[in-house]
Amino acid sequence: MIRSENLCCLNEYLYNTAMVSCQKLGYWEKAVKLLYEMEGSGLTVSTSSYNLVISTCEKSRKSKVALLVYQHMAQRDCMPNTFTYLSLVRSCIWGSLWNEVEDILEKVEPDVSLYNAAIHGMCLRREFKFAKELYVKLREMGLEPDGKTRAMMLQNLKKHQK
Template identity: 25%
Template structure:
């Protein structure tokens, strides 16, 4: 097969994999990836990113490990997009040790990669680790964005970490992200879980818009604190 034909065929396979992802048909991605290789097509970085994203969504850790082995063998592990996808996939699958291992090997790390680690730490119950990563991120000169702050606030949604949460809130205000609906919702959720409804209400009032999640968080927070009447008023 001529080199140009190989490139065209690989492009077609990658396009099919990408369409599966966009259509939310992630369960079709791995079999399609396997079929691609049976047909003699060698995966490239775009192929691996599509497959890793599917594994992350499906929480298919074992399949992802096998794909990771292929990535190492192909020499694509050092690619920035592949590395970021690996970190995100392992974090979403709950394997923070593997995520950290890939993260440490990356020659450079942008905000997206840091966010994957911070969000993953919070979801895996490693709030302290997430806060350490946030501090390290800033020390390395990477600017936090709205996703970063959502991850930090989520890591602080227990009474033990309330002071860290307040510090994070101050940085959010300084960075101008306090009006962002996702960041605001995370702050409301944090304060409500800590039973500090005055602060939750203050953040809620300052938000430019509210979604169903934010309203529900406020109502549940008041219910938890015994403020049934206020919850009904909000409803």
């Protein structure tokens, strides 16, 4: 309606507001379309705009689309942040894209929040072997897991040691 009635100029704030609505409603296709429209309009697209679309894909269980948006973001020289990576890690876990999770964790500076999220997700998906490997790696890097991660690992390592 704003576009068709020329009520005002579309700006980053309006696009992001529309993408938040898409996120809440699970309209990942519309969020991607808005992102590309925003890029085509000549507006500068911020990391937070890309994050909204990646998060929408995460919530809609569209892991491969989230990865494509992330790759597109990188091609446009937009710097991802911790929120970008957290959303990607969670998305890849729900999509059972284990190699992609490992690739993401290898590319970024060691970040305990990313490892905690990956370990939580893997435990929830009952991928205890991967969770244990990440937990060992986390500890070897000198990072301290949060209490929930420690508890999950203690609970599941005892059950699944073979």
